[in-house]
Amino acid sequence: MKEAVQSIATTVDFNRIRSRDFPILEREVNGKPLVYLDNAASSQMPRQVADRLDRYHRMEHANVHRGIHTLSQEATDAYEATREKVKTFINAGSTDEIIYTTGTTDSINLVANSFGRLKFGKDDEIILSQMEHHANIVPWQMIAEQTGAVIKVIPVTDRGDIDMQAYKELLSDKTKLVAVVHVSNALGTVNPVREITEMARQHGAAVLIDGAQAVPHQTVDVQEIDCDFYAFSAHKMCGPTGFGILYGKKEHLDAMPPYRGGGDMIDKVTFEKTTYNIAPFKFEAGTPPIAAGIGLGAAIDYLQEIGMDQIALREQQVVDYALSKIRDINGIRLFGEPEKRASAIAFVFDQIHAHDVGTILDKQGVAVRTGHHCAQPILERFGESATTRASFSFYNNEEDADRLVEGLNYVKEFFQTD
Numbered sequence: 001m002k003e004a005v006q007s008i009a010t011t012v013d014f015n016r017i018r019s020r021d022f023p024i025l026e027r028e029v030n031g032k033p034l035v036y037l038d039n040a041a042s043s044q045m046p047r048q049v050a051d052r053l054d055r056y057h058r059m060e061h062a063n064v065h066r067g068i069h070t071l072s073q074e075a076t077d078a079y080e081a082t083r084e085k086v087k088t089f090i091n092a093g094s095t096d097e098i099i100y101t102t103g104t105t106d107s108i109n110l111v112a113n114s115f116g117r118l119k120f121g122k123d124d125e126i127i128l129s130q131m132e133h134h135a136n137i138v139p140w141q142m143i144a145e146q147t148g149a150v151i152k153v154i155p156v157t158d159r160g161d162i163d164m165q166a167y168k169e170l171l172s173d174k175t176k177l178v179a180v181v182h183v184s185n186a187l188g189t190v191n192p193v194r195e196i197t198e199m200a201r202q203h204g205a206a207v208l209i210d211g212a213q214a215v216p217h218q219t220v221d222v223q224e225i226d227c228d229f230y231a232f233s234a235h236k237m238c239g240p241t242g243f244g245i246l247y248g249k250k251e252h253l254d255a256m257p258p259y260r261g262g263g264d265m266i267d268k269v270t271f272e273k274t275t276y277n278i279a280p281f282k283f284e285a286g287t288p289p290i291a292a293g294i295g296l297g298a299a300i301d302y303l304q305e306i307g308m309d310q311i312a313l314r315e316q317q318v319v320d321y322a323l324s325k326i327r328d329i330n331g332i333r334l335f336g337e338p339e340k341r342a343s344a345i346a347f348v349f350d351q352i353h354a355h356d357v358g359t360i361l362d363k364q365g366v367a368v369r370t371g372h373h374c375a376q377p378i379l380e381r382f383g384e385s386a387t388t389r390a391s392f393s394f395y396n397n398e399e400d401a402d403r404l405v406e407g408l409n410y411v412k413e414f415f416q417t418d
């Protein structure tokens, strides 16, 4: 018994990591020490990643893939090194399967416009879940409108899990693509993406996983999931904004047409005919966010040094601790009680609007997100227009959870709802 307990304890000193690497968490907001619980919107950047960006800007900046001169070659090497790091981090088969994008939204738009245009025809079906982020809804609506494809929606159970039986019934030979979120930003639900993929396979459908909230919080293995596409953003995993990844199986990427034209994505250009570069470069037109790409590489190095399994364990401890405290507050309802949760806890007060909750918490130095979290359909499913969401990272601790709970009790006092 004792051994089992020991084997799941973290071996990393997360409080030391917090004070050493995240100076922003030492600052005050509205005269109170900052408690940052909006990691699902964007995570904080450790000193190591900020330093790497700074060094690039000060001493290494040049355009990539173009110059014969040393600086350009150095920048290209540093920028391309990220592809190898991403490949290892998510266990892709090769660096040819790693496309640089500007974020999850851009990655999904790429698949919709390239794969969708290639594969979708009239009355073909695209299956989404009811808990998708707008980024995994709107691009499909746009391409459905252009191709005549139809969108089918998997309902979510009262607890906040995907209804797997309903999913099974929606699948058919008309299904061309299933696009589902790995971890919900609105509910915190961790979806069984391996099983979802396997079921789609039986109908010959491709699968895209929106991994924006999964990659920062757990080990992700795209070959184990066996999905066709996997999308995520650098700024939610300790990296900079403006950069993201689309993983795609090579067989798809080779067949898919480019989606944006310009420099770098071509093989040869004449006014009569242009031929394209190979994947992944045919999808990467124009000068990319070079510093941000190098920054993602530094963020992956950073996360790997701590260890994703350690991060997952530590976050689970703090999230479980916060959950138990929040459950004890009268007048608060959790938004979603999924079977498996990661990072995010959303809730509503019976009598108080989420925006008021967020404003009063901010006065206490506690940063949370309020609103619809870019997932209006799932809020509507539960009859809400706004929730308050606290989302945790490995640098958050029990004290942060206590400060949140203190703040929530203060909100209650302020509105005298007891």
Ligand SMILES: *Cc1c(COP(=O)(O)O)cnc(C)c1O
Binding pocket: 040, 041, 102, 103, 104, 105, 106, 133, 135, 136, 181, 183, 184, 185, 210, 212, 213, 233
């Ligand atoms: C944040 C998020 C997105 C969009 O990511 P961007 O970085 O804004 O492109 C998509 N899906 C989920 C689940 C998210 O949390």
